Amino acid sequence: MSISASLGGVLAAEIGDPLLAEGKYLFGMPLLIIVAKAILAFLICLLSVVFMVWAERKVISDMQDRIGPNRAGPWGLLQTLADGTKLFFKEALFPDRADKMVFRLAPYLSAVPAFLTFAVIPLGGTATIFGHDTILQLADPPMGVLFSLAVSSIAVYGIMLAGWASGSKYPLMGSVRASAQMISYEAALGLSLAAVVLGAGSLSTQSIVAAQSGWNWNLWQLIFVPAVVFAIAGTAELNRPPFDLVEAESELVGGFHTEYSSARFAMFYLAEFMNTITMSALIATLFLGGPTMPFNLAAILRLDNVTFVGALIGESSPLWLLIKVMGLCFTYIWMRGTLPRFRYDQLMDLGWKKLIPASLLWLLILAAREAGDSRAEKFRNVLIAFIVATAVAGLLFAAMRVGRRTSEEEFAAATSHADGRRPGRF
Amino acid sequence: MGYLDGFKVTFAEMFRDRLTEAYPDTIRPKPERFHGRPVLNRYEDGMEKCIGCELCAGVCPAKCIYVRGADNDPMDPTSPGERYGFVYEINYLRCIHCDLCVEACPTEAITESKIFEFAFTNRRDAIYTKDELVVGNDGLPKVQPWEDARGAESPISGWMRATSPGGDANYLGKTLWSGDLGAGTRSAEPGQEVEVAERTARLSQQAAAVAEHEPSNGGHH
Numbered sequence: 001m002s003i004s005a006s007l008g009g010v011l012a013a014e015i016g017d018p019l020l021a022e023g024k025y026l027f028g029m030p031l032l033i034i035v036a037k038a039i040l041a042f043l044i045c046l047l048s049v050v051f052m053v054w055a056e057r058k059v060i061s062d063m064q065d066r067i068g069p070n071r072a073g074p075w076g077l078l079q080t081l082a083d084g085t086k087l088f089f090k091e092a093l094f095p096d097r098a099d100k101m102v103f104r105l106a107p108y109l110s111a112v113p114a115f116l117t118f119a120v121i122p123l124g125g126t127a128t129i130f131g132h133d134t135i136l137q138l139a140d141p142p143m144g145v146l147f148s149l150a151v152s153s154i155a156v157y158g159i160m161l162a163g164w165a166s167g168s169k170y171p172l173m174g175s176v177r178a179s180a181q182m183i184s185y186e187a188a189l190g191l192s193l194a195a196v197v198l199g200a201g202s203l204s205t206q207s208i209v210a211a212q213s214g215w216n217w218n219l220w221q222l223i224f225v226p227a228v229v230f231a232i233a234g235t236a237e238l239n240r241p242p243f244d245l246v247e248a249e250s251e252l253v254g255g256f257h258t259e260y261s262s263a264r265f266a267m268f269y270l271a272e273f274m275n276t277i278t279m280s281a282l283i284a285t286l287f288l289g290g291p292t293m294p295f296n297l298a299a300i301l302r303l304d305n306v307t308f309v310g311a312l313i314g315e316s317s318p319l320w321l322l323i324k325v326m327g328l329c330f331t332y333i334w335m336r337g338t339l340p341r342f343r344y345d346q347l348m349d350l351g352w353k354k355l356i357p358a359s360l361l362w363l364l365i366l367a368a369r370e371a372g373d374s375r376a377e378k379f380r381n382v383l384i385a386f387i388v389a390t391a392v393a394g395l396l397f398a399a400m401r402v403g404r405r406t407s408e409e410e411f412a413a414a415t416s417h418a419d420g421r422r423p424g425r426f
Numbered sequence: 427m428g429y430l431d432g433f434k435v436t437f438a439e440m441f442r443d444r445l446t447e448a449y450p451d452t453i454r455p456k457p458e459r460f461h462g463r464p465v466l467n468r469y470e471d472g473m474e475k476c477i478g479c480e481l482c483a484g485v486c487p488a489k490c491i492y493v494r495g496a497d498n499d500p501m502d503p504t505s506p507g508e509r510y511g512f513v514y515e516i517n518y519l520r521c522i523h524c525d526l527c528v529e530a531c532p533t534e535a536i537t538e539s540k541i542f543e544f545a546f547t548n549r550r551d552a553i554y555t556k557d558e559l560v561v562g563n564d565g566l567p568k569v570q571p572w573e574d575a576r577g578a579e580s581p582i583s584g585w586m587r588a589t590s591p592g593g594d595a596n597y598l599g600k601t602l603w604s605g606d607l608g609a610g611t612r613s614a615e616p617g618q619e620v621e622v623a624e625r626t627a628r629l630s631q632q633a634a635a636v637a638e639h640e641p642s643n644g645g646h647h
Contacts, residue, residue: 062440067448338436 033132038119041138045115049273053080056273056333063337087269090262097167098259106165107260107267110158113151114274120144120205121281124291125316135206136291136318144205145193148282149186152237155275156182159239159246162268163256174255177344178239178246184351185236185243191359192226192233195366196286209290218287225362227287229355234279236351239272240332242339245347280328284321291321357396361389453576460583461523462542465567466514466535466560468607474504474560475535475604476511482527482536490520491527511535514559518544519552534604538583539567543574565608582612 054069054077061068069076094100124136141147156179163175196218197203200211212218219227236243247255254260257268284290297313298304304314312319342350368385372378447454456462467475478495496512504510527536546552551572562568566582569575605611 059440061446062444063436065439065442065445067444067446070448334433334436338432 030132033134037134037138041118042115045118045274045277048277049270050080050084051077052273052277052329053083053269055329056336059330059333060337063334084266087266088263092262092264093259095167095259099165099167102161102165103259104264106158106162107264107271108158109161110155111267111271111274113155113158114271114278116151117148117275117278117282120147121278121285121321122205122209122290123321124318125314127311137206140204140206143203145197145203145208145286148278149190149193152189152275153186155271156186158268158271159256162260166256166259168259170252170254171256171258174246174248174252174258177252178256181239181243181245181347181351182237184348185233185355188229188233188351188355188359189237191356191363192230193286195222195226195359195363198363198366198370205285205290209285209292212289213292215294217289222287222366223362225358226366227283229359229362230286231283233351233355234283235332235335236347238275238279238332240276241336242342243347244341245344248341276329276332277325280325280332281321283328284324288324290324291318292316293320353396353400357393361393364389456540458583459538460540460542461525461538462540462581462583463518463521463523463538463544463554463567464516464527464536464559465539466511466556467537468561468565469506470605470607470610472563472607473506474510475533476514477505477507477533477535478509478511479532481530481532485526485530487524487526488520488522490517490522491515492517511556514556516554516559517552518546518554519549539581540583541567541569541573541575541581544570544572546572561607563607565606582609 057079058068058076069079072078072082094103119138120141122135122137122140126135128134159178159182160175163171163173163178166172196208199218199222200208202208202211208218212221239246245251245255247257249255252258257265260268292315296304296315298306298310299314301313304310311317365382365385368381369378372381469475476493478493480493480495483489483491483493492513492515493511494513495509498504498508498510523538523542525538528538531537551570558568558570560568566580567575569581575581
């Protein structure tokens with residue numbers, strides 16, 4: 001909250017929020033509105049996590065022939081609250097060899113960034129509160145997309161330090177996996193994000209949404225590849241199945257949070273689901289037009305003069321974002337219900353040998369598309385870029401094949417029997 | 427789309443009926459030969475069937491049955507034989523509901539009930555003595571305060587009344603077991619009475635058909 005306020009002071013002129021553009025200093029009503037927005041955003045986050053946990057458990061149990069939570073509240077809706085209350089009242093354990101300070105710090109490093117990312121997600125158009133116009137977004141800094149990337153990198157520290165400070169072997173292995181996985185996939189994440197920024201010409205999330213007005217959604221404007229790469233890398237970044245090696249139960253007990261209990265564990269749990277929601281919101285913002293819809297439903301239904309309804313189903317509304325985010329969250333749950341966990345080398349192969357080259361080469365082609373002045377020039381540039389990209393991809397593929405063959409031959413030589421029989425492929 | 431076939435499976439599964447029951451609210455009907463907690467039966471005249479032979483205790487793999495036999499008082503016998511079960515205890519912390527005691531019993535004294543939901547809160551309650559095990563005057567198991575006997579039409583299990591010496595469940599000859607207090611001679615499983623009626627009807631029809639043809643075939647005998 002304090003971050004957004006101080007950003008408001010420094011970047012008031014450039015920030016694009018009409019509320020802030022009124023004056024250089026924040027006093028009175030505008031300040032109150034900002035604080036109210038921050039509190040509201042925080043509450044939305046907490047509430048959405050409650051529903052997300054419930055939805056995840058219900059949908060997964062639907063897919064697994066089970067009923068799921070059904071005791072607390074109607075359809076088990078209050079189960080998350082019950083679990084949370086239980087966790088907060090439990091004893092907080094410290095492992096003997098834990099680094100107490102870092103052990104305490106890690107859950108916050110994990111949970112706070114999860115909430116911060118939500119600050120740059122545009123929830124809708126502008127709204128008038130007590131005579132002041134303001135955007136339905138906590139803050140729209142000019143580098144909003146970079147902010148979300150930076151903040152998600154801080155979350156890596158949360159997980160890494162949690163495992164490191166636990167003073168126990170399984171958490172340490174989990175955190176080593178986590179740092180390697182999250183850092184490798186951050187590259188692919190950033191590169192596909194670069195494609196979006198290239199298209200929109202801005203790092204501000206509001207401008208990126210504005211650039212996707214009408215049917216110009218980045219999903220097809222950038223020809224699917226960045227969206228798919230971003231979605232996969234985002235899943236890996238969230239440590240969600242099928243990329244949940246960080247907390248692989250069958251191998252590492254609970255992974256990085258094995259030694260955590262009570263409220264600190266609850267914070268990791270909260271962060272995990274919060275991240276899923278913010279990542280869905282980020283995908284919706286970057287590739288699916290955010291809170292905008294290509295058509296104005298209010299105008300179609302002739303309801304645009306009705307005060308509340310007109311705004312709710314108008315061209316830009318939190319409702320559309322909610323629908324998109326719910327769809328994406330369902331996809332995440334669906335993936336969890338369907339896909340088995342990756343093996344660690346498969347995870348690294350996918351990240352380094354497939355996603356990063358793909359997003360890099362695609363960025364080259366998209367950059368070529370932006371480069372030319374005339375249509376013919378653009379076409380020529382794209383053609384050249386395409387040929388170069390194909391050649392590089394071919395070389396890369398060949399190099400990987402040679403590498404694999406060499407290692408296989410070495411393996412065969414090392415394990416072949418004296419009588420010349422070669423063992424079968426493993 | 428090889429990679430995406432799994433997604434179809436999980437999505438379709440969402441709209442199918444679920445296997446899981448909302449257990450304490452809805453209780454699934456129990457199978458006919460359910461292995462619940464055993465009971466000690468009585469004859470129709472109220473006498474106990476147990477003769478204190480200790481075969482059940484001997485065969486019990488969990489060693490959870492403790493029996494001591496004693497001679498009947500000739501003036502006031504507990505069971506119709508020479509001896510009766512003076513002490514009979516089953517420790518339900520150890521019982522594995524394997525039914526070997528039921529198979530071993532020479533007098534069908536111990537049989538299964540369908541009661542299996544019993545959450546006792548101390549070890550003393552876990553040890554059932556004759557007071558709890560012997561059926562009541564209505565011939566039904568005495569349901570203890572900590573037991574839940576819902577979910578079955580009758581708490582009496584179909585257990586293992588072998589309906590024929592060869593073990594054929596559809597054999598409908600003379601029953602090989604004695605009657606029970608309050609119920610008389612029980613059928614092997616509820617529902618078999620219907621089959622008895624059907625088969626009797628079919629047999630009588632066949633007999634009638636044979637009787638009709640009798641005059642023309644009579645000469646062959």
